[in-house]
Amino acid sequence: MKSLKYGACLALTLLLTACDHGFEGVYQTRASSSNAMMAQLMSDFTGLVGSGKIVIGRDYVEQNGERTRFDDILVRESAGERYLVFVQGEQEEVWKIVDDNTLMKGTELVNVIMERVDD
Numbered sequence: 001m002k003s004l005k006y007g008a009c010l011a012l013t014l015l016l017t018a019c020d021h022g023f024e025g026v027y028q029t030r031a032s033s034s035n036a037m038m039a040q041l042m043s044d045f046t047g048l049v050g051s052g053k054i055v056i057g058r059d060y061v062e063q064n065g066e067r068t069r070f071d072d073i074l075v076r077e078s079a080g081e082r083y084l085v086f087v088q089g090e091q092e093e094v095w096k097i098v099d100d101n102t103l104m105k106g107t108e109l110v111n112v113i114m115e116r117v118d119d
Contacts, residue, residue, distance in 0.1 A: 020058060021073045023084055027054050027103065027114035054114060061086070 029052045055062040060069045072087040075097070082097040096104045101116040 021075055021084065022100075023056055023073075023075075023097075023103065023116075024058060025056060025116045026118040027056065028052075028117045029054060029112055029114050032104075032111050032113045053117070 052063065056073070059071075059073060060067050062068075070086045070088050072085075074085050074087070076083045076085045076094075084095045084097055084103060086093040086095075095114075098104050098113075103114040105112045105114070
């Protein structure tokens with residue numbers, strides 16, 4: 001009986017750890033652009049207002065003290081690229097995974113880069 005409880009606890013622990021999407025942590029945000037003139041303008045603007053921080057949790061994103069919960073946060077691979085997908089009901093928000101510590105939201109012209117600063 002004791003080994004059955006131990007086995008059930010171990011299975012539950014493995015199941016719960018498998019649910020992590022791997023991008024939990026604190027991220028520093030900054031605006032960016034592929035257009036040189038737009039990038040300079042955004043850099044000047046960011047210098048005036050500062051950059052922000054966001055926290056990505058297992059099932060939420062927190063920014064400026066406001067927490068948004070999601071039904072699921074998962075990693076999806078498509079056409080050789082990886083994306084962090086935030087699912088809420090039928091809606092999905094998709095951020096491109098640049099590398100294991102960098103996310104990008106937006107288009108090539110104007111986007112927000114998020115770099116992990118703390119786990």
